[in-house]
Amino acid sequence: EAGVTQFPSHSVIEKGQTVTLRCDPISGHDNLYWYRRVMGKEIKFLLHFVKESKQDESGMPNNRFLAERTGGTYSTLKVQPAELEDSGVYFCASSRGLAGGEDTQYFGPGTRLTVL
Amino acid sequence: GDSVTQMEGPVTLSEEAFLTINCTYTATGYPSLFWYVQYPGEGLQLLLKATKADDKGSNKGFEATYRKETTSFHLEKGSVQVSDSAVYFCALSDLYSGAGSYQLTFGKGTKLSVIP
Numbered sequence: 557e558a559g560v561t562q563f564p565s566h567s568v569i570e571k572g573q574t575v576t577l578r579c580d581p582i583s584g585h586d587n588l589y590w591y592r593r594v595m596g597k598e599i600k601f602l603l604h605f606v607k608e609s610k611q612d613e614s615g616m617p618n619n620r621f622l623a624e625r626t627g628g629t630y631s632t633l634k635v636q637p638a639e640l641e642d643s644g645v646y647f648c649a650s651s652r653g654l655a656g657g658e659d660t661q662y663f664g665p666g667t668r669l670t671v672l
Numbered sequence: 673g674d675s676v677t678q679m680e681g682p683v684t685l686s687e688e689a690f691l692t693i694n695c696t697y698t699a700t701g702y703p704s705l706f707w708y709v710q711y712p713g714e715g716l717q718l719l720l721k722a723t724k725a726d727d728k729g730s731n732k733g734f735e736a737t738y739r740k741e742t743t744s745f746h747l748e749k750g751s752v753q754v755s756d757s758a759v760y761f762c763a764l765s766d767l768y769s770g771a772g773s774y775q776l777t778f779g780k781g782t783k784l785s786v787i788p
Contacts, residue, residue, distance in 0.1 A: 591778075598676075598779065598781075599776075600717075601776065604775055647715065662718070663716035663717070665715035666716075
């Protein structure tokens with residue numbers, strides 16, 4: 557089965573511009589997560605979708621970030637306007653949502669965002 | 673809140689050396705514990721996991737045991753190979769952290785370099 561895919565793999569933009577990242581989860585995975593790793597820091601959770609609904613968006617840093625998952629398939633993460641501190645690697649992960657701690661998240665290769 | 677602490681890198685070992693990467697955690701409930709690996713130029717891959725105390729996860733010669741009494745999940749391998757060179761991340765998911773989500777909390781990652 558195809559894995560989680562992310563597009564683009566690398567994006568370089570100027571401060572104040574808008575960027576949209578895309579994630580295609582593994583087919584049949586209802587759960588979709590976004591994470592971010594800023595240089596030298598831990599990978600941090602941003603938000604979690606179950607199908608098209610936002611289950612948990614407690615990790616979103618501010619209102620410049622907007623995530624959508626229309627139709628419960630692929631997801632987009634828009635940053636508008638981008639700031640220097642938004643630079644980092646954005647990971648997407650998907651899972652089946654198994655109960656009892658058995659759930660496993662499968663990660664995409666990430667999108668490296670550089671804001672100049 | 674939940675947190676994961678893992679040993680700082682980088683770690684450089686000779687081929688066939690013994691590897692230990694320490695990982696300790698704090699969690700509200702009864703988390704599941706994971707080790708993810710990121711090979712150069714690739715995304716995160718699940719290496720192994722354990723869902724309850726005293727469970728041992730294993731894969732590709734790597735092992736880690738869920739120690740509730742010491743809140744630890746140290747990664748070990750008896751004989752490393754050059755192909756094991758990668759960044760290793762310890763992580764937990766804790767449904768009872770209050771967010772109602774299986775979001776992963778990560779350590780900072782440990783870069784391992786194995787030299788011939």
